[in-house]
Amino acid sequence: MTNAMKITEEQSLMVDTIRKVTEEKFKPRAAEISETGEFPMENIKLLGDLGILGISIPEEYGGSDGTVMDAVLILEEIAKGCYITAMAALGEIGVQTKAIVAYGTEEQKHKYLPRIARGDAILAICITEPDTGSDAAQMKTNAVLKGNKYIVNGTKTMISRAEVADLFLLFTRFEGEEGYKGIGCLLVDKDTLGLQVKQGFKTMGGEYLWEVVLEDCEVPVENVLVRENGFKKLMSGFNTQRCLNPAITLGLAEGAFNEALRFTKEREQFGQKISDFQGIQWMLAEMYTEIEASKALLYKAAMNAGKGFSDQLEASTAKFFTNEMAIRVTNKALQLHGGYGYTKEYPVERMVRGARFGALGGGTSEIQKNVIAKKLLNADRIY
Ligand SMILES: Cc1cc2nc3c(=O)[nH]c(=O)nc-3n(C[C@H](O)[C@H](O)[C@H](O)COP(=O)(O)OP(=O)(O)OC[C@H]3O[C@@H](n4cnc5c(N)ncnc54)[C@H](O)[C@@H]3O)c2cc1C
Structure with missing residues (x-):
């Protein structure tokens, strides 16, 4: 640093x-x-x-x-x-x-x-639908004004924390208006008529994701959070989320590194600590370098954001690199534990599973690369 x-x-x-x-x-x-x-x-x-x-x-x-x-x-x-x-x-x-x-x-x-x-108050954010993941602008959930309430119909899926959420930030189309301009966000309290948390999906990371169904769900007009330019505003917010999701995978990579360092200094094979093998030392050196490179990208994006929203190029670059790094580094940390790393006796297997979420949730690695490339191609000059 x-x-x-x-x-x-x-x-x-x-x-x-x-x-x-x-x-x-x-x-x-x-x-x-x-x-x-x-x-x-x-x-x-x-x-x-x-x-x-x-x-x-x-x-x-x-x-x-x-x-x-x-x-x-x-x-x-x-x-x-x-x-x-x-x-x-x-x-x-x-x-x-x-x-x-x-x-x-x-x-x-x-x-x-x-x-x-x-x-x-636990919060859930509902964007993803069964047929619209990365292409969120095509979401089908729709809110229609009736008197002083919006009547909302649709299905959201893979929603974190929904089973315990007190408040749902529900992204929806308004009045069937097509394209990203028709999308905004409603604040929906958990006991709102017509909102149901249905099937839970257990993830490899350990937590559950949930399906949220809206059937003639009645949301008071005063609960509109964003209407005009809703999708654009949503995306600005997401630039910041793109610093926070990799903060978790960075922590997992560091946690796994700590475990690997400890293990390799204790475990003996061929009459010596395995950390005395140069091959093992090089793996540790590579893991550390990758973690530090990610940290530099992520901290830069986060520090530049101050109290506001992150820069899109900085945040997507940090998210893409850190999340892919965490997959590599946690896997190497497991490898350094030998067969023990594959058992539930050691925390490293849990870290491998957890680290897999980053490249998927909050915009996949492929979507981050699309964002990065678009920014690069739109600029007159980068360096
Ligand atoms: C742990 C976790 C928590 C989540 N929590 C929430 C939540 O709280 N709220 C919520 O709304 N959603 C949540 N999600 C859902 C998440 O946002 C979506 O999984 C994600 O946006 C990808 O959508 P999808 O799964 O439908 O994949 P798809 O969009 O169907 O993508 C499938 C594959 O195609 C690739 N792909 C798609 N489009 C392109 C393209 N243009 N170019 C190149 N490749 C492309 C993807 O990268 C991916 O590899 C969560 C997901 C996970 C894993």
Whole structure:
């Protein structure tokens, strides 16, 4: 890290606090909740009590008004010890909350943000549909105005945290208007008539994803979060999410590296520590270099974002590289454990599984490369 990219003393203290909590409270149950798939409500409440969940929320709404970099450091540190807790916290720290902060009415902000900061309101974001994943602009869910309510019909799928969510940020088309211009977002409370959380899909990372069905779901007009330019605004928010999703995979890669370093210094074969073999040393050197390269890209994108939204090119580059790096590095860490790495006796297999999510969720690696290439081709000059 160059001096310009050094974290502040305040951030360093925050990281120490999260490291302690992760080691003492989250890590001991990480293997168990990865198997059961339960939502780590206790951990989220604890993060709420510590003021961590309010990092993306201004002070006047009960938050601590932090930066994107603060959020990256938090998720990175939690993910080193417990992937499931990091994914759960992403809901409160991530794009959902930032969208309410950026686009919500005063009434909406006062109603939801203090609860989110305390860990009393879990958020789900509903974009993906059975037939529209990467091509989200083709979503079919539709909201039609009837009196003072929108009547919404559609199906969302692969939704994180839906089984425990108090509030759903529901992306929908309005009045059947075609193309991306017709898309906006509604805030839907969990007990709204016509909203149902249906089938759960257990993921290889351990958490569940859920199908959310809207059947004549009645949403009051005052719950419109974004209407005009909704899709464009959604994408601006997503640039920031593209820093937060790789913060989790970066943490997993670092966690796996720590495990591999410890193991190779303890394990003996052919009469010596396996870390004494040059081949093993080179693997460790390669893993470390890849982690540091990712960190440089990600921290740059996050630091440049300040308290706002990330730059699209920086965020997509960081997301693409970090998520692919984490797949390589966690796999190498497993390899360094030999057969033991493949068993559930060691945490590294869990880290391999968790790291696989990054290149899929929040825009796949292929979509990031499309974004990067488009930016490059549209520029007059890059270097
Ligand atoms: C752990 C996890 C959590 C998630 N949480 C949520 C959530 O909370 N809310 C939500 O709305 N969604 C969520 N998703 C869904 C996620 O956003 C989608 O999986 C993602 O957008 C990709 O869509 P898809 O799965 O339909 O794949 P598809 O879009 O069908 O893609 C299939 C393959 O084709 C490739 N592809 C598609 N288009 C192109 C192209 N133009 N050029 C090159 N290749 C292309 C993709 O990269 C991929 O390899 C989550 C997913 C995961 C894995």
